[in-house]
Amino acid sequence: MTAVLTPPRTRPAPPSAAAIGLARTGMELRLFVRDPAQVVFSFAYPIVMLLIFASVFEGEDRPGGVPFAQYFLAGIAATGIMLTSFQAVGTAIAEERDRGDLARLQTLGTPALGYFLGKAGQVLVTTVLQLALLLTVAATAFDVSLPTEPGRWLTFAWVAVGGAVAGTVLGIAVASVGSSRSVGNGISAFAVVLQFFSGVFFVFSELPPWMQEVAAVFPLKWMVQGMRSVFLPDSAAAVEPAGSWEHGTTALVLAAWVIIGLVVCARAFRWRRTA
Amino acid sequence: MTAMQTAPAAAGVRDDDAVRVRGLVKRYGGRTVVDGLDLDVRRGEVFALLGPNGAGKTTTVEVLEGVRTRDGGEVTVLGEDPARAGRAWRDRTGVVGQTTGAGNALTVRETLDHFARYHATPVPTAELLADVALAESAGTRVSRLSGGQRRRLEVALGIQGRPELLFLDEPTTGMDPVARRSFWGLVRGLRAAGTTVLLTTHYLDEAAELADRVGVLAAGRLVEVAPPAELGADLRRVATVRWTEDGAVREVVTREPAAVLRDLLAAHPAGEVPGLTVTRPDLEEVYLSLVGATATPEGEPR
Structure with missing residues (x-):
C-alpha cells in the first residue's frame, strides 16, 4: 500500500465540466473506433443509400435540372448528421444508463454538462469525418459537382453544426424522458418516418402538403x-415551398429545437434507471 | 501491516463524525425499507453494515452517497447533507461501483487514466495499478478481465480520488478466497492511511476481519452496534450445557452454567458426566439471533 492513498489535507476544486468534456470526447472517440459495427454503420450507411438511390433513379433529372445524385446528396448529408447525432447519442445514453455506467458517473460527481460535452465532441468529430467521406465519394464515384463558392460552404458548415448540435441535444432529451428499451426502438422507427416525411428519399416539393x-x-x-x-x-x-431557401427560418427552427432540447435535458436527465 | 494496530491517524485530528444519521426513513411505494435508522461512523474507522438481503443496507448506503432521496430523517456525511452536496463533496467521497462506467473496450490503464481526469488529486495510475495488483493486466481490455480482476479495477476507481470516506457495497461478492484476502489487505491499508470506510456485507467473517465496529441491520433498523468481538454480548452470556443421560442427550440453556455443572457433578458422584459440553453462541449464531433468523436460546426477543 502506497502513501499516496492518504487523503490530502487540502483539496483543490475538481476539474471543470469543460475539462471533463474534453477528456470524455477523447474517450468516446476511442470507444467509437473500437466498435466496428458502429463505425461501418455511421460511415457506410449514407454512402450505401446514395449508391442505391442514385442507381435506381439514374438518368432522371430533378428540379433545377441537376442529376439525381446531386439532388439526393443534400438529403443524405442531412440524414447522416441525424444518424451520427440524434440516433447515435439517444441509443448510446439509453444503453449506458441500462448498464449502470451513468450511475457510476454520478457517484463520481461527473457534471452532467461535462458528460453532454463529451457526447457533443464525439458527434462533431464523427459527423465531420462522415461528411468528408460522403462528399469525396459523391464527387469521385457519382460525378457530383461540389460547390466552389465560399458562401455555400459557410452555409454547409452552419447547417451541419446546427443540425449536429440539435441532434445531440435532442438525443439526450429523448433518452432522458424515455425508458431504455423504448428509446432504442423508438428512435430508429421515428428516424425512418421522419426521413420519408422530410424529403430525404424523394423530392420534397412532390410530397403531399400535409406531409x-x-x-x-x-x-x-x-x-x-x-x-x-x-x-x-x-x-x-x-x-x-416558400420559393426561397429560407435560411433565416432554418436557423430559427434549429435554434428553437436546441433550446427545447436543453430545457428537457436540464429537467429530465437521469443517471439511473428508476427515478 | 503494523499500522492497522494503531488508532486511526485521523481520529485525533478531526473530532466530528464522518457519518451521522438520525431517524432515516426510506419507503418504496408503501413498503418501508429503512425505518428510523440511527448511525454514527467515526473518522478513520472501518464500519461494517451487516445484515441479510433486503435489510436495507444498499438503500442506506445509497442515501449516504447522495444518489437516493430519503423520506425522513437527518443525514450528515463529511459535514454536508448528501442530498444537497456538490462536486467538491463528491470528490471527497469514493464509491466502488458495479461497473467501470466507461465501457469494456478500454484497457485497464486507459480506464484509470481517463477517470484520473475527474479528480482534484488523483492517485498516479502506476501506483494504483500496483495497489490493486493489476499492473500485469494494465494493457488488457476490461472485457477480457476475470471477474476478480474487474472487481479490483472497480475498487481502484473508487479510491482513485483519494477519498476521505469510501463506500464499499458488498465489495467481495463474487471474489474467490485469494482475491478476498488480498482485498482485505487493501482495506486495512486504506484504514492505516486514514481513510474512513463504510462497507456493507453479508459475510460475517469479512465484518469480523475488517471492521472496527459492526452495525447489524434488520428490517430497516440497526439492532446492535459493537466491535465484532463484543457483538451480541448479552446473547453470549447464555451457555448451553449438554450431557448424555440414560442414552439420551440432555440440554440446559442457562446464564449460570457453573451452577448447572455443580448440580450435575453432585448427581454423578462416581465420576465422569458422559458427553458433557458447555458451549456459548459463536458470531454466526449471535448474528442470526440479532437479525431474527432463528429463535434465541431462551426465546427472548432478538
Whole structure:
C-alpha cells in the first residue's frame, strides 16, 4: 500500500465540466473506433443509400435540372448528421444508463454538462469525418459537382453544426424522458418516418402538403433544405415551398429545437434507471 | 501491516463524525425499507453494515452517497447533507461501483487514466495499478478481465480520488478466497492511511476481519452496534450445557452454567458426566439471533 492513498489535507476544486468534456470526447472517440459495427454503420450507411438511390433513379433529372445524385446528396448529408447525432447519442445514453455506467458517473460527481460535452465532441468529430467521406465519394464515384463558392460552404458548415448540435441535444432529451428499451426502438422507427416525411428519399416539393407541414415541425426537413441550398443551383429555390431557401427560418427552427432540447435535458436527465 | 494496530491517524485530528444519521426513513411505494435508522461512523474507522438481503443496507448506503432521496430523517456525511452536496463533496467521497462506467473496450490503464481526469488529486495510475495488483493486466481490455480482476479495477476507481470516506457495497461478492484476502489487505491499508470506510456485507467473517465496529441491520433498523468481538454480548452470556443421560442427550440453556455443572457433578458422584459440553453462541449464531433468523436460546426477543 502506497502513501499516496492518504487523503490530502487540502483539496483543490475538481476539474471543470469543460475539462471533463474534453477528456470524455477523447474517450468516446476511442470507444467509437473500437466498435466496428458502429463505425461501418455511421460511415457506410449514407454512402450505401446514395449508391442505391442514385442507381435506381439514374438518368432522371430533378428540379433545377441537376442529376439525381446531386439532388439526393443534400438529403443524405442531412440524414447522416441525424444518424451520427440524434440516433447515435439517444441509443448510446439509453444503453449506458441500462448498464449502470451513468450511475457510476454520478457517484463520481461527473457534471452532467461535462458528460453532454463529451457526447457533443464525439458527434462533431464523427459527423465531420462522415461528411468528408460522403462528399469525396459523391464527387469521385457519382460525378457530383461540389460547390466552389465560399458562401455555400459557410452555409454547409452552419447547417451541419446546427443540425449536429440539435441532434445531440435532442438525443439526450429523448433518452432522458424515455425508458431504455423504448428509446432504442423508438428512435430508429421515428428516424425512418421522419426521413420519408422530410424529403430525404424523394423530392420534397412532390410530397403531399400535409406531409410537408408535419415535416416542417422537425429539424430534419430544414437541414435537408439547407443542404439543398448548398448543392443545388439557386434556380432550384423556385420549387421550394416558400420559393426561397429560407435560411433565416432554418436557423430559427434549429435554434428553437436546441433550446427545447436543453430545457428537457436540464429537467429530465437521469443517471439511473428508476427515478 | 503494523499500522492497522494503531488508532486511526485521523481520529485525533478531526473530532466530528464522518457519518451521522438520525431517524432515516426510506419507503418504496408503501413498503418501508429503512425505518428510523440511527448511525454514527467515526473518522478513520472501518464500519461494517451487516445484515441479510433486503435489510436495507444498499438503500442506506445509497442515501449516504447522495444518489437516493430519503423520506425522513437527518443525514450528515463529511459535514454536508448528501442530498444537497456538490462536486467538491463528491470528490471527497469514493464509491466502488458495479461497473467501470466507461465501457469494456478500454484497457485497464486507459480506464484509470481517463477517470484520473475527474479528480482534484488523483492517485498516479502506476501506483494504483500496483495497489490493486493489476499492473500485469494494465494493457488488457476490461472485457477480457476475470471477474476478480474487474472487481479490483472497480475498487481502484473508487479510491482513485483519494477519498476521505469510501463506500464499499458488498465489495467481495463474487471474489474467490485469494482475491478476498488480498482485498482485505487493501482495506486495512486504506484504514492505516486514514481513510474512513463504510462497507456493507453479508459475510460475517469479512465484518469480523475488517471492521472496527459492526452495525447489524434488520428490517430497516440497526439492532446492535459493537466491535465484532463484543457483538451480541448479552446473547453470549447464555451457555448451553449438554450431557448424555440414560442414552439420551440432555440440554440446559442457562446464564449460570457453573451452577448447572455443580448440580450435575453432585448427581454423578462416581465420576465422569458422559458427553458433557458447555458451549456459548459463536458470531454466526449471535448474528442470526440479532437479525431474527432463528429463535434465541431462551426465546427472548432478538
